[in-house]
Amino acid sequence: MALEIRPNTIDEFKNLKQTNARASGLIYSDSDIDTFRLLFDPERSLCAFENGKIVGNVASYYTDMTIPGGTFLPTAGVAQVSVQATHRRKGILTMLMRRQLNEINERDEPIAFLGASETAIYGRFGYGVSSFIQEWEFDKHNNTKFINGFNPKGQIQFIEIEDAKKIFPDVYEKIRPSRPGFVSRKRANWDNNTGWDWVFKKSTLFGQNPNRFFIKYTVNSETQGYAIYKVNQTGPFAGELTIMELMALNIDAYKSLWRFCLDMDLVNTVKAPDRPLDDPILWMLQNSRRKRTLTDSGWLRIVNVEKALAKRAYSFEGEINLQIEDKVCDWNNGIFNLQGSPLGAKCNRSSEKADIVISASSLASIYFGTTSFSNLFSAGLVEENTPGSIQIADSMFRTNNYPWFTDIW
Incomplete structure (x- = not known):
């Protein structure tokens, strides 16, 4: 299977969207495709071609996202992730996602974000669920x-x-x-x-x-x-x-x-x-007893740990050494000294002993305050080397508001 991986051109966009729709069991009209084209950036797309036909694709849009403390952080909005049913389980998505993350890092966008159609896919690429939404249903007669x-x-x-x-x-x-x-x-x-x-x-x-x-x-x-x-x-x-x-x-x-x-x-x-x-x-x-449905709404990828941690604010002044384990973005592997407060933060590589060991995907779930170090410690996803460090980290990363991801691109 000889594959060519390259950006999609604007002239190939209609074919891209039709291929993308087929992978999701949808059919787009010309009007639908024109709508998607308004946000399309060819240079941020990647397609896998086999004999001139698209068999897999990913794309992203540039945006900026609010992070704890009110800062707007440059963000890659990842979208159009699909592989044709005829070519699944052949490593195509892995090739595309790895290359995309490298390019996002080269663009100096510290985080990437997506809405997942299938949640089992993205954890292996370092994404972590970082936002939930709830659906309320109110019976007016009640x-x-x-x-x-x-x-x-x-x-x-x-x-x-x-x-x-x-x-x-x-x-x-x-x-x-x-x-x-x-x-x-x-x-x-x-x-x-x-x-x-x-x-x-x-x-x-x-x-x-x-x-x-x-x-x-x-x-x-x-x-x-x-x-x-x-x-x-x-x-x-x-x-x-x-x-x-x-x-x-x-x-x-x-x-x-x-x-x-x-x-x-x-x-x-x-x-x-x-x-x-x-x-x-x-x-x-x-009467607060209502029908409620809870679901994940967004998945975060910390593309550059050092920059992402330094840009957000922290609820409690403290200092911890975090050892990051990242199987995809190897530039994130290592120990980082984080000094944070409500006024800002510094994050640098360190040769000191790690207080906490955590994966990139677990850190992504904590970054917005969706969950805590102690919660993921209970789930067996975080290691504590220094007693009391998880309590310090929880206090630092706590947020006043839960994240709310309202847009799907």
């Missing part, structure tokens, strides 16, 4: 009242799609520094956010779906939050409202937007499929 009374300060207004494109990005950007996992959204992301709903429902985040609505919450003419929702009819004068996105700058806006959705007439069920683990809605309701 008491959706708040525990405390609520008197909103502002008002909710419907707006049209073009106004939403202008107003919503400003709110999102104001929230970004406080939420690890948020990424920069280019105009193409706002125009054509290629999330799961787009893939299967054939409608974009701002698509012309007739039952998709845009609302904003304003106080003294200042927008303090927004929501995007859709309604599917489930019977005569009965529907299911799905909150596609709800963002708020403060608790007043948050409560107002939720109350609006929960009180919608001619709706029996309200669903919120993409909410962070620390969403406070559960604690606000008189």
Whole structure:
């Protein structure tokens, strides 16, 4: 099997997407492919060709992601990972992923991030699950009242799609520094956010779906939050409202937007499929027993340990020596002295004894505060050489907010 591995050209993009879709059991229309092309960067793609035909591919998009402390870190958004069913189990994906990680490191992007269709694939390449989301389902006939009374300060207004494109990005950007996992959204992301709903429902985040609505919450003419929702009819004068996105700058806006959705007439069920683990809605309701589904939403790869650890902030001032074991990115192997505080950090290679031994994938799961050193120690994934060092590391890496990965590229 003679393979040629090289970037995909823009002229080959249609063939790339059709091949990528086939691997996932999908068929893309020309319109779908045009949407994907808006974010495509040929130089960041890699394809495996056999006799001129694409049999495997990976790609990435440049973005920057919020990390603990509010810094925006250059990030490779990995996507379009697939191998044709006729060529699986032949090492093609391993070749592509290894080369991609080398190129990401050469571009000086300390982390990479992806949404996994199959979670068993990416751990062997050093990715670790680093973000979870929960889906809530509210039966409106089962008491959706708040525990405390609520008197909103502002008002909710419907707006049209073009106004939403202008107003919503400003709110999102104001929230970004406080939420690890948020990424920069280019105009193409706002125009054509290629999330799961787009893939299967054939409608974009701002698509012309007739039952998709845009609302904003304003106080003294200042927008303090927004929501995007859709309604599917489930019977005569009965529907299911799905909150596609709800963002708020403060608790007043948050409560107002939720109350609006929960009180919608001619709706029996309200669903919120993409909410962070620390969403406070559960604690606000008189009846908190609701149907909830938990799933992973993002996988992180620390491409350059030294730079990634030095860029984030830490909740507690401390110092530890971490020994990193990385089977793919060998430049990460070794012992690193980390000195961190809420004001910043320093991370350098060290010849001292390691306090903690950890794999690259386990460190990725801890990096955003999704889990802890002690939790992974209990799972047998972390070694403690210096007694008490795990407690110090837990205090340092703890975050105020859970990560929330809202975008799929």
